[in-house]
Every structure is written in C-alpha cells, then in structure tokens.
Amino acid sequence: MIRAGMLKVGAGMLGELLSADRGHRGPRVPCGNGHRAEFISYREKVIDTVLGPVTLNRAWYHCAECKHGLAPRDAELGVAGASLSPGLTAMNDKAAAAGPFAGAAAMLEDLAGIRLTVKRTERAAEASGAAHAARDRERAALTAARKLVPLPLRPAPDMLYGVIDGTGVPMTARETAGREGRGEDGRARTREVKLAVFFNQSELSDEGYPVRDRASSSYIASFETASAFAGLVKAEGIRRGADHVRQLTFIGDGAAWIWNLVTGTFPAATQIVDLYHAREHLHSLARSLEFMLLDHYGEWLEARLEDLDYGYIDGIEAAVREFPLEGTKKTEADKELGYFLNNAPRMRYKWFRQCGLFVGSGVVEAGCKTIVGQRLKQAGMHWTTSGADSIITLRCREASSKWEAICNTPDTQTRTA
Structure with missing residues (x-):
C-alpha cells in the first residue's frame, strides 16, 4: 500500500513536471515530409511510465498535405507513436527478453507494480527490438563502408x-x-x-x-x-x-559459409576450426573404417587424435589411404577426409597453442544455447x-x-x- 501510494504521488509530480512545457512550437512546425503542419489544439495522451499512468496535455498539429497529425512534445519525450515511456520500455524489454511474455507481464506487476496486458508486453518488446535492430544495422552499414x-x-x-x-x-x-x-x-x-x-x-x-x-x-x-x-x-x-x-582470430565449426564470410571481411585474420568439431569428424572417420580396423580401432583412433593435436593432417590422410575402400564406405571416408583436407591450414593446433590462442568455439556454442535456445526454443514456441x-x-x-x-x-x- 505504501508503494502504491508513493507511485501515485510520483506519477502526479511527473505529470505536473511534463505539463510545464505543453509543446507549443508556434503556429506551424515542419511535418517531417517537407510540409508545414498547423497548430490545431491541445490534446491529452496517457503515457504508462515506471510510476504509473501519466496524462500529458500537449500541442497537436495537423498537416493538410500529408493528412496526418503530430505532437512535437511526443518526439521530444521519446513517446511518438508509443504509449510507454522510455524507462518503462527498457524495463519491459528486460522482462520480455528474459522469458515468455506472460511471465514478463507478471514480473512487471509483481516487482514494479506496473500492470500491462500480455499482448501489450509482447508488442512493445517486439517493436523495441525491431527499432534497436534497425538502428544497429544502419550504423553497421555506415561502419562497414568506412563512413x-x-x-x-x-x-x-x-x-x-x-x-x-x-x-x-x-x-x-x-x-x-x-x-x-x-x-x-x-x-x-x-x-x-x-x-x-x-x-x-x-x-x-x-x-x-x-x-x-x-x-x-x-x-x-x-x-x-x-x-x-x-x-x-x-x-x-x-x-x-x-x-x-x-592478433585477430576467427573460430568456427568448419562450415564453408563461415570461412567465406571471414575471408571476405578480414582476409588477414587467423582462421581456426573448433577442435571439438574436428575431433567429432575424426570419430566419424574412424567409424567408417571400423569394419577393417577391428581390434585396432581404439589404437588407430588414438594415433589419429594425436596427429590432429599436432595439426598433422597429412598423417591422417596417409593412414586412411592405406585401406582399399570401395563403394559406400569409400564415399563416407572421402567425405570425412575432405573436411580435414579443406580445413588443414585452420587445424595447426600445436602452433596455435604455442601462440597462446583459443582453439575452441565454446563461447558461441554457449551463446546459441543461452541467447537463443533458452528463450526461443521452449515447448510449444513458434515464431x-x-x-x-x-x-x-x-x-x-x-x-x-x-x-x-x-x-x-x-x-x-x-x-x-
């Protein structure tokens, strides 16, 4: 009750503060499309803030050419075309990014005393995320073009x-x-x-x-x-x-699109295939030869893993070529061997380690799970x-x-x- 009372008092104070400037900027203002919009009257708008709903009484202009209205004060306060204040938008973004929209709406009510519908929470978060993404990509385009x-x-x-x-x-x-x-x-x-x-x-x-x-x-x-x-x-x-x-280094799992991307953007960077993925492919290669290795399977695999740790891809190729494979088994082995031959310069693990470099992509693997998976791959979700x-x-x-x-x-x- 004390919190609710204080929020109500705070909302009243904020309303008075915002009303001190009602946004009248003369009889005409630019509409944003090269025309002049005329002052019509003062109109009210309810804005949800971190203190609760606040009524803003501001000047309203209308452009006869564009046939739409605008309030300069809305743009100045960051609420043009929106009904949430920037502060509440940021709170809603955090809650909606952390978990499902229903839980986000409940969290805002429980922790901040702000009541929003689930749909409003969803729409506000998606609109905010889209705006951030658009700004980030515009800035990225200018940066990549050196402007x-x-x-x-x-x-x-x-x-x-x-x-x-x-x-x-x-x-x-x-x-x-x-x-x-x-x-x-x-x-x-x-x-x-x-x-x-x-x-x-x-x-x-x-x-x-x-x-x-x-x-x-x-x-x-x-x-x-x-x-x-x-x-x-x-x-x-x-x-x-x-x-x-x-030292600039890029690490990936061996997918061709990653290395094409890196070569095209930072051709001088060091490229490293994630060691864990390389070992997985080596295990697959060994399984394709298991019918011929028989009791020597474990010994052969251990020796090839040692070759990989040293970046000795020629040794792996020579060990595979010793077997007279044909048909499906040859196709399987050649496919896995091709992974190593195509990425041999990116598998000089002994040298990379001597230089004190990372050879694993665990940080982005974790990012795929925590940033994407934990929020967007829950049961029943379709986006x-x-x-x-x-x-x-x-x-x-x-x-x-x-x-x-x-x-x-x-x-x-x-x-x-």
Missing part, C-alpha cells in the same frame, strides 16, 4: 576474437513454407539465425591456457543471408578494434522471423558487456568527412 569511424580504443586490446555459428529457431508454418528441411517429410520447421561473439584476450592462465577478458564480450545475430551477415560482422570487428589489434529477430536483438544487447553501452553512445564515434 562512420569508431574512436580507437585506449589502450588497444592485444588480441581480438570473433567466433561464429548458427542455430535453428522454431517457426510458424507460414515462415517456413516452401523451404526444404531435414525432417522425414522434407519440410523445414526452423530457420537459422547466425550468431557471432567478439571478445578480447590479454593473458594466459597459470597453466598456460588463454583466458577471455572479463566483460569483453559483445554479441550480434541475424536471420539474414551470410553475405548480409558479413556486413554486420565486419562492422562489429571494426568497432571492436580489428584494425588496431596485434515469426520478425518477432524472433526482435527478441534475439534484445537478448544480444543484454548479454553484451557494459563496455558495449559505452561504445554505442554517439560521443564515442565519429563520421568521416
């Missing part, structure tokens, strides 16, 4: 990593219509979202293993094509200091692409470090002439 130049970090990080992967998100039938899938009926039920995480490394542990710098991770994600996602990766790399670091993209954008912003908030402010970047 927006982030200020260099001081001091510049010694090592910068970009780790890339993709994961499926369950979609509505309309979103996957006409797409091929892996199911028995050949229909797709998911769409892939591409995820990249950037982080810094400046030291090794006492045991000699690389250590990710605390609070240095930033995440980006998109349902767009690999070529479009490449622009986001390039911009994020530039913003994180890729032009200034001593539209736009809705999923909005929520993933909010979760990426939440997962990115506080360093991210500093670097995304206008005062920390500058446009080129």
Whole structure:
C-alpha cells in the first residue's frame, strides 16, 4: 500500500513536471515530409511510465498535405507513436527478453507494480527490438563502408576474437513454407539465425591456457543471408578494434559459409576450426573404417587424435589411404577426409597453442544455447522471423558487456568527412 501510494504521488509530480512545457512550437512546425503542419489544439495522451499512468496535455498539429497529425512534445519525450515511456520500455524489454511474455507481464506487476496486458508486453518488446535492430544495422552499414569511424580504443586490446555459428529457431508454418528441411517429410520447421561473439584476450592462465577478458564480450545475430551477415560482422570487428589489434582470430565449426564470410571481411585474420568439431569428424572417420580396423580401432583412433593435436593432417590422410575402400564406405571416408583436407591450414593446433590462442568455439556454442535456445526454443514456441529477430536483438544487447553501452553512445564515434 505504501508503494502504491508513493507511485501515485510520483506519477502526479511527473505529470505536473511534463505539463510545464505543453509543446507549443508556434503556429506551424515542419511535418517531417517537407510540409508545414498547423497548430490545431491541445490534446491529452496517457503515457504508462515506471510510476504509473501519466496524462500529458500537449500541442497537436495537423498537416493538410500529408493528412496526418503530430505532437512535437511526443518526439521530444521519446513517446511518438508509443504509449510507454522510455524507462518503462527498457524495463519491459528486460522482462520480455528474459522469458515468455506472460511471465514478463507478471514480473512487471509483481516487482514494479506496473500492470500491462500480455499482448501489450509482447508488442512493445517486439517493436523495441525491431527499432534497436534497425538502428544497429544502419550504423553497421555506415561502419562497414568506412563512413562512420569508431574512436580507437585506449589502450588497444592485444588480441581480438570473433567466433561464429548458427542455430535453428522454431517457426510458424507460414515462415517456413516452401523451404526444404531435414525432417522425414522434407519440410523445414526452423530457420537459422547466425550468431557471432567478439571478445578480447590479454593473458594466459597459470597453466598456460588463454583466458577471455572479463566483460569483453559483445554479441550480434541475424536471420539474414551470410553475405548480409558479413556486413554486420565486419562492422562489429571494426568497432571492436580489428584494425588496431596485434592478433585477430576467427573460430568456427568448419562450415564453408563461415570461412567465406571471414575471408571476405578480414582476409588477414587467423582462421581456426573448433577442435571439438574436428575431433567429432575424426570419430566419424574412424567409424567408417571400423569394419577393417577391428581390434585396432581404439589404437588407430588414438594415433589419429594425436596427429590432429599436432595439426598433422597429412598423417591422417596417409593412414586412411592405406585401406582399399570401395563403394559406400569409400564415399563416407572421402567425405570425412575432405573436411580435414579443406580445413588443414585452420587445424595447426600445436602452433596455435604455442601462440597462446583459443582453439575452441565454446563461447558461441554457449551463446546459441543461452541467447537463443533458452528463450526461443521452449515447448510449444513458434515464431515469426520478425518477432524472433526482435527478441534475439534484445537478448544480444543484454548479454553484451557494459563496455558495449559505452561504445554505442554517439560521443564515442565519429563520421568521416
């Protein structure tokens, strides 16, 4: 009761404060489309804030050419076309990004005393996420084109990593219509979202293993094509200091689209195939030869794993070529062996470790589970692409470090002439 009373008093004070300027900006104001809108009258608008509903009485203008109205005061307060204040929008974003919309609405009511319907919580969060995504992609396009130049970090990080992967998100039938899938009926039920995480490394542990710098991770994600996602990766790399670091490294699972993306955006970067995925492929290769290895299966596999740890891909190939394979077994072995031959320069694990580099993509694997899976893959969930993209954008912003908030402010970047 005390909280409710204080919120009511606070809402009244906020209303009086906002009403001190009713937004009258003269008899005519620009409408935004090259015309002049005329003052009509003062009209009320109810805004939900962190203190509760507040009534705003502001000047209303109408453009005869565009046939629409506007209130300059709404734009100044950040509520043009919206009924939630920026503060309440941010609270709603956090709650909706954390869990299902019904739980988010209940959380806001329980913790903040703010009552919103589930549908309103959903619409506000998706609209906010879409707005953030649009701004991020506009800024990324300018950065990738070198028209927006982030200020260099001081001091510049010694090592910068970009780790890339993709994961499926369950979609509505309309979103996957006409797409091929892996199911028995050949229909797709998911769409892939591409995820990249950037982080810094400046030291090794006492045991000699690389250590990710605390609070240095930033995440980006998109349902767009690999070529479009490449622009986001390039911009994020530039913003994180890729032009200034001593060592730039990208890690992936061996998918061709990842390496095409990296080669096209940062051709001088070191490329590393995740060691865990490489070992999985080596186990698959061994299984295709099991019928010939018989009792020597374990011994042969152990020797090939040692070859892999040393980056000795020629040794793996030579060991496989010793067997006179034909037909299906030859096709299976050649397919798995091709994975190693195509990625041999990215599998120099002994050398990478001597240089103090990470050789695993665990950070992005965890991101696929925590940022995407925990929120968008719960039982019964089916998303539209736009809705999923909005929520993933909010979760990426939440997962990115506080360093991210500093670097995304206008005062920390500058446009080129």
